[in-house]
Amino acid sequence: MKTTLCSLAAAAIFTAATTAQAEDKTLVIGTNNWAENIAVANMWKLILENRYDYDVELSDVSKNALYSGLANSDFDISLEIWLPNTDARYLEPYKDQLEINGAWYEGTGLGLVVPSYADIDTIPELKEQAEEYGYQGSPSILGIDSGSAIAGLTDEAIDAYDLPMEQVNSSGPAMMAALDAAYQQEEPIVVTLWSPHWAFAEYDLKYLEDPKNVYGDNETIYWFSRPGFTEDDPWLTEVLNAWHMDDDSLGGLMAEIEQAGDPVEGAETWIEDNQDLIDEWLAAGE
Structure with missing residues (x-):
């Protein structure tokens, strides 16, 4: 009887752990319709689903809905916030809730x-x-x-x-x-x-030259997340913080998508041709 109870307890712990792991691998990425946002969101969806069995959902919404949705944990992450100026007004109401993480592109x-x-x-x-x-x-x-x-x-x-x-x-x-x-x-x-x-x-x-600097100076693109995400998924946090792209790599990804006429097909082609770069990002989580 004692052995049976121990076995049942162990099974329950295993089941709970397996369920938690599965839950941890569900990821909702909030997106908008900027070309580079569509490109990198589809790239990461394919990488995470094909290599690590994540279940990734891309949710395309307006900027206002994106920020409020992240603050309310309707989404887990979003891959693009331009700072210090362009997206500052969207961030302002939620700056004490959202987590601004690593920079992945500089010189916008x-x-x-x-x-x-x-x-x-x-x-x-x-x-x-x-x-x-x-x-x-x-x-x-x-x-x-x-x-x-x-x-x-x-x-x-x-x-x-x-x-x-x-x-x-x-x-x-x-x-x-x-x-x-x-x-x-x-x-x-x-x-x-x-x-x-x-x-x-x-x-x-x-x-066109902007002598009054209405559009501001060159900025940096970061990824950001809902409250508590970096604690909930430290592995993905490390990987995304190691992720960096430049004009050649990002331009190549967007060009493949434009040529294919489909973000998934284009991202798949780019991923196949850039395994070494992707492996560098993923190595940060090992």
Whole structure:
């Protein structure tokens, strides 16, 4: 009888441990529609599911919903926060709750972008040439969704430089389709863009100089997490803190995705070709 009770107790402990381990391997990543965010989220989903049997869910939401969701533990992690400026306003209400972790990309860019053939170099010049940059009959700056940080900064730039233009917000793919159409015809167009982005490898583009520094200086991208995540999953925390990408590695990942037309297929190809780099990141958790 004593042996049976001991066996049952041991079985119960084993079952509980197995259940806890399985629960630990469930991961919800909050994402947004920026090209590099989609790229790295799919990359990590594939790595963690294929190598370590994680069950990873990608949840695409607005910026506001992302930050509140992390604070409420609806998501476990998100892979992109730009600091010290771009995402500071989203972080501010939750800065005492969210965990800002390791930096994985340094030297971002953000601002208004035109094709290199455009006879314009600064944002103030847009005030005089606004009529040339029309969209559907109105002088316009083409942007992404209205809830994004770059959209808010662009509204500030329009006011700061007194531009007789409006920002037309749409999705990232719609904006890029408009850029492509204008580029093929060598027509004037101004869009909101950021670095890293695959567009700078695909097209010959330039940032307009921003003498009032509305868009700020170069920044750093970090990953961040819900309250208590780093204690709940110290292994993944160590791995993600060891993760670093540069223009070559991140640009290559985004280019594969753009060429494939599918984030999973493109990420799979990139992973196959970059095993040594991935192994370096994963070694931090050993």
